[in-house]
Amino acid sequence: xxxxxxxxxxxxxxxxxxxxxxxxxxxxxxxxxxxxxxxxxxxxxxxxxxxxxxxxxxxxxxxxxxxxxxxxxxxxxxxxxxxxxxxxxxxxxxxxxxxxxxxxxxxxxxxxxxxxxxxxxxxxxxxxxxxxxxxxxxxxxxxxxxxxxxxxxxxxxxxxxxxxxxxxxxxxxxxxxxxxxxxxxxxxxxxxxxxxxxxxxxxxxxxxxxxxxxxxxxxxxxxxxxxxxxxxxxxxxxxxxxxxxxxxxxxxxxxxxxxxxxxxxxxxxxxxxxxxxxxxxxxxxxxxxxxxxxxxxxxxxxxxx
Numbered sequence: 001x002x003x004x005x006x007x008x009x010x011x012x013x014x015x016x017x018x019x020x021x022x023x024x025x026x027x028x029x030x031x032x033x034x035x036x037x038x039x040x041x042x043x044x045x046x047x048x049x050x051x052x053x054x055x056x057x058x059x060x061x062x063x064x065x066x067x068x069x070x071x072x073x074x075x076x077x078x079x080x081x082x083x084x085x086x087x088x089x090x091x092x093x094x095x096x097x098x099x100x101x102x103x104x105x106x107x108x109x110x111x112x113x114x115x116x117x118x119x120x121x122x123x124x125x126x127x128x129x130x131x132x133x134x135x136x137x138x139x140x141x142x143x144x145x146x147x148x149x150x151x152x153x154x155x156x157x158x159x160x161x162x163x164x165x166x167x168x169x170x171x172x173x174x175x176x177x178x179x180x181x182x183x184x185x186x187x188x189x190x191x192x193x194x195x196x197x198x199x200x201x202x203x204x205x206x207x208x209x210x211x212x213x214x215x216x217x218x219x220x221x222x223x224x225x226x227x228x229x230x231x232x233x234x235x236x237x238x239x240x241x242x243x244x245x246x247x248x249x250x251x252x253x254x255x256x257x258x259x260x261x262x263x264x265x266x267x268x269x270x271x272x273x274x275x276x277x278x279x280x281x282x283x284x285x286x287x288x289x290x291x292x293x294x295x296x297x298x299x300x301x302x303x304x305x
């Protein structure tokens with residue numbers, strides 16, 4: 001019996017010893033496993049860091065931030081101060097080349113109107129201007145950064161531009177009526193608008209407005225802005241108005257010769273070009289520009305201004 005008691009006592013001691021060691025091992029393993037688990041206090045900072053990383057990636061990809069240029073990729077700067085002298089000189093060389101290109105088209109157009117003056121008006125406005133004025137617009141648009149939405153020819157811009165152009169064109173028509181009343185001449189009767197001749201004249205005026213608006217305003221404004229966004233609006237306006245007048249002065253002399261009202265007509269054309277340039281610069285809508293140009297042409301034709 002004493003031997004049995006002593007053996008049971010030793011057995012109990014061994015159980016207590018090894019059971020305590022197992023509990024300690026379990027506790028230490030639990031502590032180590034909890035070290036890797038984020039608690040509630042670390043979840044918020046980790047989410048914040050995730051959002052910051054996401055924002056940084058968006059900025060690098062161009063969504064709401066600066067686009068990082070790839071090696072060898074052409075970068076368009078928004079300020080003249082950030083340009084290098086080499087890039088600055090290259091941009092002005094492109095503008096000079098573009099100006100000489102427009103002057104070349106001017107000589108081509110003068111030669112055409114001088115040697116082919118007997119062709120019908122519909123051919124001049126619909127075919128000749130489509131080739132001489134329309135093709136350069138398509139070519140420069142395909143090689144430059146501006147597209148239909150930037151030049152003002154997107155589908156969403158049609159109705160707003162049409163209404164805006166009609167409103168401005170109505171002012172031109174009202175000014176023509178006031179001029180006729182001030183001069184004491186007979187006003188145009190309302191039945192004129194019901195004749196087929198008027199609508200044919202309006203169609204030719206629409207062709208003129210379409211090609212001239214694209215060539216004289218849409219092309220130079222968008223091309224210069226595509227290569228030099230920092231270019232001064234005043235210098236760009238002087239360039240646009242200057243080319244518009246250069247294209248019209250020789251043709252006036254060729255078609256009608258020198259007349260006493262020649263300077264008045266050139267002055268009106270200059271004011272019209274300035275107004276159209278500012279109108280396009282603020283509206284950024286080519287449909288509005290074409291509609292206002294259409295009404296301007298009708299006023300000149302109907303009232304013989």
